[in-house]
Amino acid sequence: MSHQPRRRGELVQSPGTDGSTVYERDTDSLHVLNESAHAIWELCDGRTTPEEMAAAIAEVTGIGVEQAISDVEQTLEKLRELGLVDYRRPRLS
Amino acid sequence: MVVSEPGEVPADADLLVWQVDGEFPTQDLQPAAASVLTLVLADESHLVPAVNAGCRGFLPRSASLDEIHGAVDALLSGQAVIPPYLLGTLLRHMVEMRRRDVAHLDSTLSDLTDREREVFWIASQGMRREEIGKRLFMSPATARTHLQRIYKKLGIHSQSELMALAMHISEIEDEEAE
Numbered sequence A: 001m002s003h004q005p006r007r008r009g010e011l012v013q014s015p016g017t018d019g020s021t022v023y024e025r026d027t028d029s030l031h032v033l034n035e036s037a038h039a040i041w042e043l044c045d046g047r048t049t050p051e052e053m054a055a056a057i058a059e060v061t062g063i064g065v066e067q068a069i070s071d072v073e074q075t076l077e078k079l080r081e082l083g084l085v086d087y088r089r090p091r092l093s
Numbered sequence B: 001m002v003v004s005e006p007g008e009v010p011a012d013a014d015l016l017v018w019q020v021d022g023e024f025p026t027q028d029l030q031p032a033a034a035s036v037l038t039l040v041l042a043d044e045s046h047l048v049p050a051v052n053a054g055c056r057g058f059l060p061r062s063a064s065l066d067e068i069h070g071a072v073d074a075l076l077s078g079q080a081v082i083p084p085y086l087l088g089t090l091l092r093h094m095v096e097m098r099r100r101d102v103a104h105l106d107s108t109l110s111d112l113t114d115r116e117r118e119v120f121w122i123a124s125q126g127m128r129r130e131e132i133g134k135r136l137f138m139s140p141a142t143a144r145t146h147l148q149r150i151y152k153k154l155g156i157h158s159q160s161e162l163m164a165l166a167m168h169i170s171e172i173e174d175e176e177a178e
Helices: A035-043 A050-061 A065-081 B026-035 B044-052 B065-076 B084-110 B114-123 B129-136 B140-154 B159-177
Strands: A010-012 A020-024 A029-033 B015-019 B037-042 B057-060
Touching: A020 A035, A029 A035, A035 A050, A035 A065, A035 B084, A050 A065, A050 B084, B015 B026, B015 B065, B026 B037, B026 B044, B037 B044, B037 B065, B044 B057, B044 B084, B057 B065, B084 B159, B114 B129, B114 B140, B114 B159, B129 B140, B140 B159
Parallel strands: B015 B037, B037 B057
Antiparallel strands: A010 A020, A020 A029
């Protein structure tokens, strides 16, 4: 796993749901993501770092960078738990 | 709330709501967006220029009155308003733009000689050429020559621009280091 998160699963059309639905083949499961989780999942291309994601979110929304980093980390952790991203948080030394 | 043209923003305005028809007027919008909350109703292709101009609110022109009211309330309470289905596209653009920015700054400073970089960073602290000369053991005339070369290479025209550029580089380097 990498410090640059890589998304798993694929977006599927799912009428009747408010969020975006992602199908993960390995676990044969469907997950409905809210808007911000979906946007972060889309950024998980194996190349973009969480810090880059947070900087972009801070710039677009006007929230502080620290808050954006915290939000991105929490979302990535949830996506990782759901099996929707491959991601390993860097160890603090 | 004020609905107005960007050039007519009253000094006490809380919010500017502007519907854009045709070409996106970045130059007109930037001063207004910098000084007052701005909600733009425009084509989806205008999303990136609108956010780059400093707008915190964006809706497609087809937005209903209820959606506009909701967006106004959200903006006034400090939230950004971006249609959810455009958020991913916008964030991707911001990431790419920032990468280009960092790459550009790296290549810009790489055009300077080691000595010019020393002069650049000392000049960025607001020192005049006499002080730069003293610091680097060179005459004020030599410091001036270095500054002129730096200005030419960086495409800037004054020490104020140099200081702004240095601050921008430092901010990006700090964020990269975090």
